[in-house]
Amino acid sequence: MRIATWNVNSVRSRIARVEEFLERQDVDVLALQETKARDDQWPVMGLEAKGYEVATYGTNQWNGVAVVSRVGIEDVQRGFAGMPTWGDPAEAEARAIGATCGGVRIWSLYVPNGRKVGDPHLAYKLDWLAALRDTAAGWLAEDPQRQVALTGDWNIAPRDEDVFDIAQFAKSTHVTPPERAAFQAVVDAGYADLHRPYEPGPDVYTYWDYYRQRFERNRGMRIDFVLGSSELDKRVTGAFVDREARAGTGASDHAPVVVDLAD
DNA sequence: ATGGTCGTTTCACGA
Numbered sequence: 576m577r578i579a580t581w582n583v584n585s586v587r588s589r590i591a592r593v594e595e596f597l598e599r600q601d602v603d604v605l606a607l608q609e610t611k612a613r614d615d616q617w618p619v620m621g622l623e624a625k626g627y628e629v630a631t632y633g634t635n636q637w638n639g640v641a642v643v644s645r646v647g648i649e650d651v652q653r654g655f656a657g658m659p660t661w662g663d664p665a666e667a668e669a670r671a672i673g674a675t676c677g678g679v680r681i682w683s684l685y686v687p688n689g690r691k692v693g694d695p696h697l698a699y700k701l702d703w704l705a706a707l708r709d710t711a712a713g714w715l716a717e718d719p720q721r722q723v724a725l726t727g728d729w730n731i732a733p734r735d736e737d738v739f740d741i742a743q744f745a746k747s748t749h750v751t752p753p754e755r756a757a758f759q760a761v762v763d764a765g766y767a768d769l770h771r772p773y774e775p776g777p778d779v780y781t782y783w784d785y786y787r788q789r790f791e792r793n794r795g796m797r798i799d800f801v802l803g804s805s806e807l808d809k810r811v812t813g814a815f816v817d818r819e820a821r822a823g824t825g826a827s828d829h830a831p832v833v834v835d836l837a838d
Numbered sequence: 839a840t841g842g843t844c845g846t847t848t849c850a851c852g853a
Contacts, residue, residue, distance in 0.1 A: 584853085585845055609853090611846065636846055688853065730853095784853085786842035828844070828853080 576646065576677050576836045578604045580726035580801055581820070582685070582782070582829035586610040586641070589827060590618045593643075594625065596820050600833060603646050604676045606683030606726045610639030617641070632669040639669050640685050640727070646677035656713075657706040661687070661699055670703070679807060679836070680714075684727030689748040697748055700730070704757035712764035715804055722810070725766050725802040728782075728829065731758045732796050736777035739794035749798060766802035769834050770814040781816055782829045790821055801834045810836040 579602045583589045586607060597605060610617070613633045622629055626645050632653040633639030642648060652673040660668050673682045684707070687700040707725075714721055731754045735741040744750045762768065771779075780795025789795060801814070814834040821830040 588845070609845090637852075690852085784842080785844045789842095 576603045576679070576838070577601060577833060578606070578676075578679070578681060578724060578726070578801070578836065579817075579831045579833045580606040580608070580683065580728075580799060581831035582608040582728040582799060582827060584609050584611070584827040584829065586612050586639070587616065587618055589825070590621065592820065592825065592827070594621055596817065596831060597622075597627070597643070598625075599819075600817060600831075602833065603644065604679070604681055605643040605831075606681055607641040607643065608639075608683060608685040608728045610641050611636055612639050630672060630674050632672040634667050634669045638685065640672045640683040642672055642674040642676065642681060642683055644674070644676040649675040655682075655707065655710045657710055659699060659702045659706055661696070671707075678722060680721060680723045682723070682725050682727070684725060684729070686727065686729045686731070688730050689754065692746060692748060692751060694748075697751075697754075700748075701753055701757055704754075704761070708757070708760045708764050711761060711766065715765045719765075719804075720806050721804055722807040723766070723804040724769075724807055724834075725761065726800070726832075728799050729758060730798055731755060732798055733758050737780075737797035739778075739780070739789075739796070749796065761802060765804055767805070767808045769801045769803045769808060769811050770816075770832050773814040774816065779816060780830075781832055783821065785828050790826075799829055799832050801832055803834075807836070812837050
């Protein structure tokens with residue numbers, strides 16, 4: 576089974592590229608972030624015609640996550656236990672959706688951006704990650720044999736080599752010690768990085784700003800990850816970033832991360 | 839320090 580995660584930066588403006596990616600890479604399950612579509616706005620017709628099921632969670636034009644699968648979708652859960660919301664608690668933020676596909680629990684996560692050091696959004700990001708860690712640790716405490724994938728845009732570069740020039744991030748979010756500790760806490764809860772062992776280099780990125788030709792010059796960041804429980808980790812046979820999806824006009828600013836699992 | 843480029847319910851703001 577081949578799974579993937581992709582911050583698509585608007586599924587409505589990118590649906591043709593989503594369908595192209597699924598077919599070109601022969602993907603079974605795709606987790607999407609920043610769909611920027613309410614559930615009722617999702618362009619599902621082409622996907623359903625090609626045999627994909629879609630589970631979405633979008634409450635406004637800014638947020639949105641989804642799971643697209645051609646191996647079935649079961650037990651969809653929107654949000655997770657203890658997930659903090661920003662601002663009015665009644666206004667749910669669609670940052671997490673979980674679905675079981677082919678026996679694997681796959682989460683599509685859009686970790687809060689954090690904006691700037693000192694911004695309350697950064698505290699929110701850390702709270703959100705702590706809640707995710709607690710909840711995800713609980714899943715494995717209940718049953719260590721579970722195959723769980725925590726995929727998505729983490730908005731964290733865990734290592735200095737995960738950004739094109741660490742000196743330029745001296746006063747930025749995404750690389751601060753508390754954010755990196757929050758990421759590591761999820762790893763320590765039993766979720767390994769399934770991609771890095773297969774592309775360990777310092778110049779492997781998943782995100783490149785649109786401006787200043789950052790993609791063409793490969794000045795990017797590794798901030799999208801597929802983390803997996805140990806039972807899932809055992810099945811991994813390979814992983815890579817699909818840079819082709821980032822190339823050319825009309826691309827998202829992120830590229831998909833693809834992970835292959837043995838049957 | 840600023841600006842660069844995308845997306846959105848766009849003349850503003852988030853990433």
